[in-house]
Every structure is written in structure tokens, then in C-alpha cells.
Amino acid sequence: MGKLAINGGAPIRSQDFQIRKTMGEREKKAVADVMEKGDISLFFGSPGKYFLGGEQVLNFEKKWAQKYNFKNCITTNSWTTGLMTAIGACGVGPGDEVICPPYSMSATTTAVLFYGGIPVFVDIEADTFNIDPKLIEKAITPRTKAIMLVHLFGHPANMDAIMAIAKKHNLRVIEDAAHAPGVKYGDKYVGAIGDVGGFSLNYHKHIHTGEGGVLVTNNDFIAQRCQMIRNHGENVIEAYGIEDLTNAIGSNYRLTEIQAAIGMGQLDDVETCIDHRNKLHNVIKKGLQGMEGIRAPIIEANCTHAFYVYAFKFDEQVVGVSRDKFVNAVIAELPAPKEPEQVTLVQGYIRPLYLNQIYQKQIALGSKGFPFNYNQGVKYNYDKGLCPVVERMYEKELFYSPIVREAVSENDIQDLVRAMQKVYENRQELIG
Numbered sequence: 001m002g003k004l005a006i007n008g009g010a011p012i013r014s015q016d017f018q019i020r021k022t023m024g025e026r027e028k029k030a031v032a033d034v035m036e037k038g039d040i041s042l043f044f045g046s047p048g049k050y051f052l053g054g055e056q057v058l059n060f061e062k063k064w065a066q067k068y069n070f071k072n073c074i075t076t077n078s079w080t081t082g083l084m085t086a087i088g089a090c091g092v093g094p095g096d097e098v099i100c101p102p103y104s105m106s107a108t109t110t111a112v113l114f115y116g117g118i119p120v121f122v123d124i125e126a127d128t129f130n131i132d133p134k135l136i137e138k139a140i141t142p143r144t145k146a147i148m149l150v151h152l153f154g155h156p157a158n159m160d161a162i163m164a165i166a167k168k169h170n171l172r173v174i175e176d177a178a179h180a181p182g183v184k185y186g187d188k189y190v191g192a193i194g195d196v197g198g199f200s201l202n203y204h205k206h207i208h209t210g211e212g213g214v215l216v217t218n219n220d221f222i223a224q225r226c227q228m229i230r231n232h233g234e235n236v237i238e239a240y241g242i243e244d245l246t247n248a249i250g251s252n253y254r255l256t257e258i259q260a261a262i263g264m265g266q267l268d269d270v271e272t273c274i275d276h277r278n279k280l281h282n283v284i285k286k287g288l289q290g291m292e293g294i295r296a297p298i299i300e301a302n303c304t305h306a307f308y309v310y311a312f313k314f315d316e317q318v319v320g321v322s323r324d325k326f327v328n329a330v331i332a333e334l335p336a337p338k339e340p341e342q343v344t345l346v347q348g349y350i351r352p353l354y355l356n357q358i359y360q361k362q363i364a365l366g367s368k369g370f371p372f373n374y375n376q377g378v379k380y381n382y383d384k385g386l387c388p389v390v391e392r393m394y395e396k397e398l399f400y401s402p403i404v405r406e407a408v409s410e411n412d413i414q415d416l417v418r419a420m421q422k423v424y425e426n427r428q429e430l431i432g
Contacts, residue, residue, distance in 0.1 A: 003426045006332035012422060013334050013415040019341045020407035022208040022266070030261035043254040045232035047239035052227060056260035061214075063267060068182070068189040070216040072223035075260065076230055079178050079200035081253035082213030083111035086196045087146075088247040089217075089225035090172040092117040095374040096145035098174075101131040102352040103390045104150045108176050109353055113364045115247070116371040117145065118380060121354050123387035127298055129153060129311060129398070132389070133161035140165075143375060146172035151180035151190050153400070154306030155297065159185050159193045166194070179308035181206050182270040186302045191216040196226070201259070204341065204402075206273050206306060207266045209259040230254060273406055277307035280404045280413045284310065287417030291424045293318030310404035311349070314397050321430045323347060326423060327399050329430055333419035343402050344416060348394045354382040 005011040034040065034056060042054025052058065057075055065073035076082040092098060094116030100109050102121040109119040122139050125132045129152045136147060147166055149157045157175075166173045175197025177183070177190045184190070191197040196219065199205075201212030217223050225247065228236065233250035242248055285296040293315040299305045314323040327345050337343045358364045359382035362372035372380050384391070401416065423430075 004329055004332070004423060004429050006329045007429055011333045011335075012419040016335050016338065017342050017344070017403050017412060018407035019339055020405055022203070023262075026265045027262050030265055031258055034257045034261050039257055041254065041256045043231055045235055045250075045252070047236045051231060051236060053231075053254065053260075054257050056257040056264065057255055060255075060260040060263050060267075063264060064214055065216065067267065068191070068216070070189070070192045071218040072216065072220065072226075074215040074217075074223060074226040074230060075255040076198075076213040076215060076253040077255055077259075078211045078253075079198065079202065079213035080107040080111065081230075081251075082198045082200075082215050083107055083174075083176065084114050085226050085229045085253060086174050086198065086215060087111045087115050087117065087148075088229045089196060089222045090146050090174060091246050092145050093247070094371055095143060097141060097143045098146045098148050099131075099136055099139050099144060100148045100353075101150050101152070101390075102354050102387050103129060103152060103350060103393070104176065104353065105178070105350065106353060106356065108148060108150055110358075110364075112148065113358075113371065116365070116374065118143075118371050118374070119148075119353075119359075120144070120380070121352075121382070121387055123389045124152075124393070125158075126313075126389050126393070126397075128155050128157070128300065129393065130155065130157035131162075133158050133165065136162065136165050137169075140169055140171075143378075144169065144171060146174055147194075148174045148176060149194075150176040150178075151183060153297065153311050154179045154183055154308040155299065156180065156183060156185040156190050156303050159190070163194065172196075178205065180306050182274055182304075183306045184304045192218050195219055196222050201263060205308070206270055207263060209255075209262045209266070212255050212259050212263065274304070274306050276406055277310075277404055278305065279410060280408065281305070281307060281310065283410050283413050284404070284417055287414070287421065291420065293320075294420070294424070307404055309349075309400045309402050311398055311400040313393075314399060316396060319424070319427065321427050323396055323399060325430045326427065329423040329427075330416075330419045333422060334415065341402060341405075341407075344419075345399055345401050347399045349398055349400060351394055352387060352390045354386055355384060 044050040061073040173194030178200035196217040198215040295313040
């Protein structure tokens, strides 16, 4: 019998990891107060006092904008609809190309498709896992309308380089900051360094209102267009004196008063949440010393990190075993999860988006190839091998932990470190 639990040895830990509790007395009171008043939603899809929502929605938007020094804040009923709203507000239409990273949740790029735009994928940096600015300019064509970036896992993308490229080519910049509330790049909070961006409020994010999204922008035109797309904007064209009708029609992407009331309280907790995750990061980083071939996340100069999840980088040539064998052995040293937030390690994150069937077969809206066939004579390449760095991360090098969060103590996280150390020291058992 080997020393490793995967080979029959005793595991490092049997006690379950705690699940963070996001709903408490504060949230119960906030919901009860809204219910008592009876105004669960206060949007009207027509001109007037309630076109922009009710008291809780307006207060939540104001509080978010003031806290992070954004000029405008617009809530939505999910970050997916928030992304769609941002794309529409930036004027994307049929045949327009939007440069995107391939390592993100699918909504980052399906939002482009919903407006008839075409995602053009650019590879990521191997260190931050964010879109690589050095490759963006090569992907720009006369059809390029915008750059969509993601502050992946909570670390900022290289905004200086991206904004310089966008300015040179007159492109809009959209920040998907779903993982990065309260994160700074230099002296600015991410989200509205570009033209528009925003954050997610669904259950495993830093702020949890069930579902929801928050758009932020310092551009008044984009802010108004976001408000219109969120709430049947076609009905306020005359009242608002709108002359540019590009993407002025809207839908129902409205946040409820209950969700906004919950978010009002949770917004106060963002810094405490991020501070705790950074403390856990320091424990892990220290514990990895001596484990050549395994690297903790980097935090670049003048940046902060929100650690939505905790992404490790693995070099199998140095370690001597594959990432998957190593990770599976570490998992065996720790308690089996009973809930999603008790999952200790995951290999690879998300498969590169261009390998999804909608890109492989170039069928998205309808059955005739739109929007991929909109630009006559232009063929879009989504073949495997398109972005070698992201494919390497997905297949061999990246793994992450979802338990680096509030309910887990520094002592708890030491067990994750001890499990990794044990497997590393006894990795010869995994060879053969």
C-alpha cells in the first residue's frame, strides 16, 4: 500500500470544508422590508418616473457608482443580459467583428452573436490568463468594432496596452469584470476603464443576489443606451429625443427591488471578502515554496486580485507527472464534496470557446450560417490550434481551487497545501 490516499493510504483530511453563507439576517430583513412595502418591481416600459426602476434599484446603482467612482451604473437581471446590453450600447451590428479571449464563460461571446456580431478570438497570456495585447492588433480588420476583454479569475487585463490599441484604431472596449468587483488597475477600479463593463451577481460570485448584473460606464450616451436596451427603449425614443436609433430597441433585463435590496448590503462586504481571499493566497503561496513546477497566481505591479477562483499553473516536465494525475491524487487526500462549493480542485477551467459546436459548425442564429456568413468572401477560422496558449492551459497546465473563499479558514487551507505537498513528495507513486 502506498502513502498516497489514491493508492490506499490515509488521507490528509476527512472533515468537510465549510460552505460560505451568503444569506443572513441582513438579507432576510432587506427582503422582508421590500415585501412589506409591496413594490417587488417598479419598472414601467414607458416614459416616466419608473422607466429607470424603483427606489431599491436606483439606490443600489447609486451606491455602486459612488463606491467605485463610476459616473453611471445600470443594473440588469443577469450578467449575460448585461453583456448583451453592453454589446448593443456599443453599436455592434451584423457583420461587425469583436475581438475576444477564448477563455471565459460562453456568454462573453454569445452576447456578440445575439447582435449579429462575429467573435474573433485572440490567445491569452500564459501568466495572467488574460487576453494578450501583443496579439490583438494582428486580429484587427476594417470590420472590427470593439475589443471584449475579461479580467479572468479576478486579475486585471493589461488595460494600458489594450486602451492604446483601441484609441489607435477607434474601437470600443468592453470589460467583462464578472470575476473582479473592487479590483484596481493602477489607481482605477476595473469595469469602466474602457467604454463600458460590468459585474455578475449570481450565486458563486463575490456578491450574490440570486441572479443579476451591474453595468458601469463613464460615457453618458452608452449609459442611456444601456438603460433603453434594458427596458423596452423603443417606447421612450420620442420622450428622450433620441435621434440615433442604432440598437435603441430593448427587452426586459430589469433587476427586481428584492435583488437590489440584497445587493445593497452585500456591496459593503466586498473588501472583507477580497482581503480574506488574499490572506488565503499568501498561505498557499508560502506552502508552494519548494514545489518546483507548480506556481501560484501572480499579481502584477499596480494591480489587485479578487481571486474569484484560485488558478495554479503546472509544468509536467518539471514535476514529472501529468497535471491530471497530480490533481486527482490531491483530490483523493481531501473530503469528497457534497456541494459544488466544496469541490477542492478542478483541471483546465473552461474549454476554449471556439471549440464549441456553434463555432465549429458556424451555426448560431437560424440555420443558414448567420452571422458567420454575413461578410461575403470572409472565412472565419475556429480550428483547434487557433490559440495554442489557451489550449495548453486547458489541456495540461492550469488547475484551480474553488474553495479559496470566505468560509474557509487559513488553517483549513493549510490542509489543501499539505495535500499538495504530500502528493508532490510522493509523486513517484503516480509514475507507471
